[in-house]
Amino acid sequence: MYEISLLTVMSFSVIFALSLNLITGFCGQISLGHAAFYGIGAYSAALFTTDGGSFWLALPLAMAVAGFFGFIVGFASLRVRHDFLAITTMGVGFLFTGFVRQQDFLGGEEGIAGIPDPGIGQIPYMLLCAALAAAVIAFSLYLKRSWMGHAFDAIATDEDTARTLGIDVARYKLTAFVFGTALAGLAGALFAHYVKFVEVESFDFIESISVLAMVIVGGIGSVWGVVVAAAFLSVLPLLLQVFADFKLLIYGVLLFSVMYFAPGGIDSLMRMVWRRISGRRTAA
Amino acid sequence: MDALLSIAGVSVRFGGVDALADVGFDVPQGALLGLIGPNGAGKTTMMRAVTGMVRPQAGSIVLDGVEISRLPTHRRVRLGLGLSQQIVRPFAGMTAAENVALAAGYAKTADPLRALATASRTAERERAGALLDLVGIADAADALPAELPLGYLKRVEVARALALDPKVLLLDEPLAGLNTGEAARLADTVVDLNRQGTTVVLIEHNLSEVMRVCRHLVVLDNGRKIGDGDPAEVMADPAVRDAYLGAAEASGEARDAAA
Numbered sequence A: 001m002y003e004i005s006l007l008t009v010m011s012f013s014v015i016f017a018l019s020l021n022l023i024t025g026f027c028g029q030i031s032l033g034h035a036a037f038y039g040i041g042a043y044s045a046a047l048f049t050t051d052g053g054s055f056w057l058a059l060p061l062a063m064a065v066a067g068f069f070g071f072i073v074g075f076a077s078l079r080v081r082h083d084f085l086a087i088t089t090m091g092v093g094f095l096f097t098g099f100v101r102q103q104d105f106l107g108g109e110e111g112i113a114g115i116p117d118p119g120i121g122q123i124p125y126m127l128l129c130a131a132l133a134a135a136v137i138a139f140s141l142y143l144k145r146s147w148m149g150h151a152f153d154a155i156a157t158d159e160d161t162a163r164t165l166g167i168d169v170a171r172y173k174l175t176a177f178v179f180g181t182a183l184a185g186l187a188g189a190l191f192a193h194y195v196k197f198v199e200v201e202s203f204d205f206i207e208s209i210s211v212l213a214m215v216i217v218g219g220i221g222s223v224w225g226v227v228v229a230a231a232f233l234s235v236l237p238l239l240l241q242v243f244a245d246f247k248l249l250i251y252g253v254l255l256f257s258v259m260y261f262a263p264g265g266i267d268s269l270m271r272m273v274w275r276r277i278s279g280r281r282t283a284a
Numbered sequence B: 001m002d003a004l005l006s007i008a009g010v011s012v013r014f015g016g017v018d019a020l021a022d023v024g025f026d027v028p029q030g031a032l033l034g035l036i037g038p039n040g041a042g043k044t045t046m047m048r049a050v051t052g053m054v055r056p057q058a059g060s061i062v063l064d065g066v067e068i069s070r071l072p073t074h075r076r077v078r079l080g081l082g083l084s085q086q087i088v089r090p091f092a093g094m095t096a097a098e099n100v101a102l103a104a105g106y107a108k109t110a111d112p113l114r115a116l117a118t119a120s121r122t123a124e125r126e127r128a129g130a131l132l133d134l135v136g137i138a139d140a141a142d143a144l145p146a147e148l149p150l151g152y153l154k155r156v157e158v159a160r161a162l163a164l165d166p167k168v169l170l171l172d173e174p175l176a177g178l179n180t181g182e183a184a185r186l187a188d189t190v191v192d193l194n195r196q197g198t199t200v201v202l203i204e205h206n207l208s209e210v211m212r213v214c215r216h217l218v219v220l221d222n223g224r225k226i227g228d229g230d231p232a233e234v235m236a237d238p239a240v241r242d243a244y245l246g247a248a249e250a251s252g253e254a255r256d257a258a259a
């Protein structure tokens, strides 16, 4: 059923976008290679279940493997000056696709086909993805209100001043990288067991830019804005063939429009509409 | 040794400039020490060396018996330093109260996972309110930094440093941007805090307040220490008068003219 597919795609895309929002939105660390961790999650889950492993174990495994690589990349990035982080993470993305293409055990150019069905049926799988997306939304909302969220906020604004308040910037950044990449790994595992086939093109630079576009269009750091943006942008190519054909062009126009007209993204538009509505209500 | 903060042989070079050349002095427990000198003397650089925001080429900095000169800034802060910077650096997206509350929550932000486990800010917000009141800007609690004049932002900066419960409070020109009445009030507050046990290093160009509240002066000029001791005696030294007062009067006049 078509609607079920759409909801499933929306759900893991929301998880993927929120995972980057945690790193880039909350903690202020740009990443142009986030699809690599989505890919690491997808490939490790695919390898595990095609080898007979249980789907239920594949999910935490994908998170652990992606989070492990996230830790390493985060650790290496700590030494990198802020303006070079974009280049470094972009390099990580290319390193991932370049590596996967060369490896027979990862299917090389052909990818991995025949990923077993989780065996729970289409609707329950959609519900599982939706429930996990809801959990990640709740986690994001909570994190933002917690002291970790306040420390992230300080680091994103001015990390030198954060240090003068006793905040261990390096450890917080590493934590953001590990959380964010582990959640990208979870999204990747859900994606892999939905399409049942992984190939390296699904995790390339364009995918990294697409997920960053979701975060920017939604409003950097905004949970609900990013949820709305990810939900729409992930299914538009499935609904409209033109969107699929001109995806990059449309993303380009969207990014430009957001930067030019509404730098706060969907989040700021939602707030504006809300103020209008509540303003009219108090006026009435 | 009863020095709470002991600085010895600190040298900082920026390119060809000796911002600090072999400077050392002791800040005794309970002191209210004035660190003065003309523009570009190296006062701010000394604060930044103490907090680890610049790395000196040489020197030792001991805080409460711990050599801190190789530690990262956040560790030094947690060992008992509180810094109010000359160029104010409020977090733009947080209100004045939230800025101070973030500092007041230092125990909660010590570890990322513990920080994740707690969300309540009630106690820290109360503390922030009390500190903003103490520095005389309770009315600004819910304002964003962009809405506040410099005299207010300076005091947000001071309140934020105080929220860390520092053993040594480092204040870099906290009175700049305040009118005479506000400056005298904030200086009195600093004296009160000092009486209650906080050791203070005060960098100030407002000499009348410095002479009124400080019981010990260190004078820098051109990266070198040229005076260290009782304020009246230090100011009577012809070398200090020459190097410092001429320049201070000139810049003071320039400042008055600009105002």
Ligand SMILES: Nc1ncnc2c1ncn2[C@@H]1O[C@H](COP(=O)(O)OP(=O)(O)OP(=O)(O)O)[C@@H](O)[C@H]1O
Residues within 6 Å of the ligand: B014, B015, B017, B018, B019, B037, B038, B039, B040, B041, B042, B043, B044, B045, B046, B086
């Ligand atoms: N980051 C830097 N890079 C290069 N030179 C610097 C830097 N910071 C300070 N300096 C230089 O070091 C010297 C000391 O500067 P510093 O800011 O410590 O003086 P100050 O005593 O605080 O002066 P003021 O009273 O104007 O605040 C000056 O010559 C200054 O130009």
Ligand SMILES: [Mg+2]
Residues within 6 Å of the ligand: B043, B044, B045, B086, B172
């Ligand atoms: Mg200075």
